Amino acid sequence: MSELQTIDARNRETEEQVRFPVAEELGSRFAQAGHQLYLVGGTVRDALLGRLGNDFDFATDARPERVRELLTGWADAIWDTGIAFGTMGASKRGATVEITTFRTDAYDRMSRNPEVRFGSSIEEDLVRRDFTVNAMAIDLATRKLVDPHDGRAALRKRILDTPATPQESFNDDPLRMMRAVRFVSQLGFDVAPRVLDAIGDMAGQLERITAERVQVELSKLLCGRFPRRGLELMVDTGLAEIVLPEVPAMRLEIDEHHQHKDVYQHSLVVLDQAVDLEEPDTEPDLVLRLAALLHDIGKPATRRFVEGGGVSFHHHEVVGAKMVRKRLRALRYSKDVIEEVAQLVYLHLRFHGYGKGEWTDSAVRRYVTDAGPLLPRLHKLVRADCTTRNRRKAAALQRTYDDLETRISRIAAEEDLARVRPDLDGNEIMRLLGLPPGPLVGRAWRYLKELRLDRGPLEHDDAIAELRKWAENEGITPTGD
Incomplete structure (x- = not known):
């Protein structure tokens, strides 16, 4: 045959x-x-x-x-x-x-x-x-x-080797080094020792390649079956220092007096767990995988040692979101991808204020509204971010998030949370206050939206009363109906 x-x-x-x-x-x-x-x-x-x-x-x-x-x-x-x-x-x-x-x-x-x-x-x-x-x-x-x-x-043998010497191959086209780690992710192959050595020696040559071409290979790697293996190879060979230097920077030195998770290894575990949470038989979710990998990149810049032992990373989600935007812009990702990944990084810690369910319905509404269409991804990212080895603690965290999702479903069924808007639209605001289009209408609209988030849907007459009360406090004399 x-x-x-x-x-x-x-x-x-x-x-x-x-x-x-x-x-x-x-x-x-x-x-x-x-x-x-x-x-x-x-x-x-x-x-x-x-x-x-x-x-x-x-x-x-x-x-x-x-x-x-x-x-x-x-x-x-x-x-x-x-x-x-x-x-x-x-x-x-x-x-x-x-x-x-x-x-x-x-x-x-x-x-x-x-x-x-x-x-x-x-x-x-x-x-x-x-x-x-x-x-x-x-x-x-x-x-x-x-x-x-x-x-x-x-x-x-599931081995990647080059037809010519790897030095000749990579000198001809340095992007082949990224293709090697991409194939590790996609196919689960190993890299021949001579190829591995050449990548380690020649990683700097990747700077000859345009950011757009590098980004295509990185995206394919992240969407492969074994993205962690490809990323580990990037870090071990020095390619990550050229493409995603924030990732190897997460390998923080940990001494015996200041214990915290290895941020780099933790991020790889979160990536693995996020991949496992993707729906079967669907395309890999590049945005979710980028967010899982990069959710803690703000930690090295925000690490502070606390007197008496311990360590803190205050506002690392804010710093991390800014770092994500800068890096993904440099890699020429689309504006939509950049903003979605940055927003997920910014929001990934929000849940930890939920405690044992202490959030008011207002706080739940804000969580949903701030996430917007990213909410399903945020659910996966938060769940993937639970990497504690303490099984009881891990189970408790998952139960708590189950409770939050149940509350979101209940409130969404009652209030159509997917489209939280003020109880009065812009046209009604202008009619009731006698205002022309302009900034004042926008301020009134935002006030009513905040009220809607805090208290849920208002009866129409109550919404009108609240609008008039706001106008009085702002020194606006209504001249409308």
Whole structure:
């Protein structure tokens, strides 16, 4: 049985079986035109692991314009956004394909992009790839595996190694160091000792790479199956000092007189527990995972030793939220991601004032209102932040949070907490007080919202009376209805 048939048989047990005919059709089309076509890279790796997706990568001796001609009339859609790098893209029956002309790229090792050079053989193409597990191909004409760098053996051993020396590979593209730790997170692989040594020696080269490209790899790492393993490798090799220096900074020295949790290890445990709290069969939650990892990054800056022993981290959530915004902006995350992660970091300690249920309904409303649409994530973050080894204490904390969630559900059912607004809208405020649009209307609106949070919904007449009382205190003489 050929390599392609072996992989296809494995995938016939799943819903993936319709996808290999796409590769076979393309192989026949290219062969009839006198061209070679290979399945390559991550497509082959994932297929051998039994986790083939809906995207296919191919390599060919045909030049891009010729590839376009061969795709025309076969593909449902064609795009050429990668043509400068020799790549044409297409879709067919829900599958996405990218076909790249054989390349033998050259790097000047100063710029961030290679000088694209087309090659003449699959072997030349494979040697330029990042890791041996990604340097395999399947010849669609013969159905045979092309594996000049023993990638399949590395796949069996679950080891990441480079086709060339790691020094050559990382000098060509330092981002490959981040790809290594990303694959550790996604695939659970180990890194070959020589690769590990090279990353440790060359981590500083990552500064040659744009923040946007680094951020993409970091996000993929965080959304992998084993994010903690990837992050630990980043810290151990020095990559984190370039990408997320606040994370290794959490490894605070702890002496026998000032005991507190190892903040770094605690944060990794919180990340693990947050991942476990994600709903099954859903996409990984990047915002939650970033918040879990970074929720305590304000602790090193706020640590104070207390006279007589002990240590404090007052307002570390406030400092941490500011640090999160600064770091995630530097990594070019979107504004929405930055604000959501920062708000979760800012709010993660709020629950600890709940005690044994001493909060008033007003405090519960404020908790919900301040969290807004982040409330489900905040629930997970707070629960994940319970890392005490004392089982009784841990169980008590979880019961207390259960009680808070029950109260939130009760009040939400009674008052529609998802949309807490004043009992009078802006138009009514202007009508009742005889005010034109402007700052005074906004102040009145905010006053009524605070009242709504404190006391819950008011009867309409009571809300009007409170508005008039506020206006009197502000020296405003109502001239409206």
